[in-house]
Amino acid sequence: MKRTFDLLLAIVAGLILLLPLAAVALAIRLTSPGPVLYWSDRIGRGNHIFRMPKFRSMRVGTPAVATHLLANPEAHLTPIGSFLRKSSLDELPQLWSIFNGDMSFVGPRPALFNQDDLIALRTEQGIHELVPGLTGWAQVNGRDDLPIPDKVKLDAEYLRSRSFLLDLKILWLTAAKVLARDGVSH
Numbered sequence: 001m002k003r004t005f006d007l008l009l010a011i012v013a014g015l016i017l018l019l020p021l022a023a024v025a026l027a028i029r030l031t032s033p034g035p036v037l038y039w040s041d042r043i044g045r046g047n048h049i050f051r052m053p054k055f056r057s058m059r060v061g062t063p064a065v066a067t068h069l070l071a072n073p074e075a076h077l078t079p080i081g082s083f084l085r086k087s088s089l090d091e092l093p094q095l096w097s098i099f100n101g102d103m104s105f106v107g108p109r110p111a112l113f114n115q116d117d118l119i120a121l122r123t124e125q126g127i128h129e130l131v132p133g134l135t136g137w138a139q140v141n142g143r144d145d146l147p148i149p150d151k152v153k154l155d156a157e158y159l160r161s162r163s164f165l166l167d168l169k170i171l172w173l174t175a176a177k178v179l180a181r182d183g184v185s186h
Helices: 002-016 018-031 081-086 094-100 117-124 148-161 163-178
Strands: 036-044 049-053 105-107 132-134
Touching: 002 018, 002 081, 002 094, 002 105, 002 163, 049 094, 049 163, 081 094, 094 132, 105 163
Parallel strands: 105 132
Antiparallel strands: 036 049
C-alpha cells in the first residue's frame, strides 16, 4: 500500500509542480554556470547506493560532504542556493527517486555515501532496511539541527512505530515546517 501511495502522490505532485519545477530550473540556469541538477550518491534500502537528484544549490566543485562539514558553507552557495534550501525547493527533483522506487515520501533521509558514522548507527538499529524518504520523523523533529545520534534515535522510533497514519502525520508536519522554514540551517 505504501508503494502505491508513493506512486500516486508522486504522479499528482509532479503534474501539479511541473511549472514551478521548470521555473526553478530556469532560475538556476540563469544565475550560475553548471548543470541544473546535482546527482548525489546516497545510501538506500539495504545500504545500496543510488543516485538522488536535487536542484543544484551549491557551486560546481563543492566537496561532496554534508553541508555542516564545510568550513564556510555560504561561500559555496549559488546566488539562489540559500533560497532553494530554505524553501526546500532543491528537494523537488527527488520526486523522480520516489517514482523510481529508490525513495518513499516518508522514511529516514538518505545518508550521503560517505557518512560512515550515520550509516553504521542506522545499520546497528536495522534502519537500513527501510526505504529512505523525502521526509521523515527526524526531519519533523529537528531536521538540520539534530546531531547524528539523535537522528538515528528518531529513525529507530519511526522503524518501530511506522504506519500509514504516522506517515500522513509526518507529511502534514513537514508541510507546516517547510512553510515556516523551521530547522533549516543553510
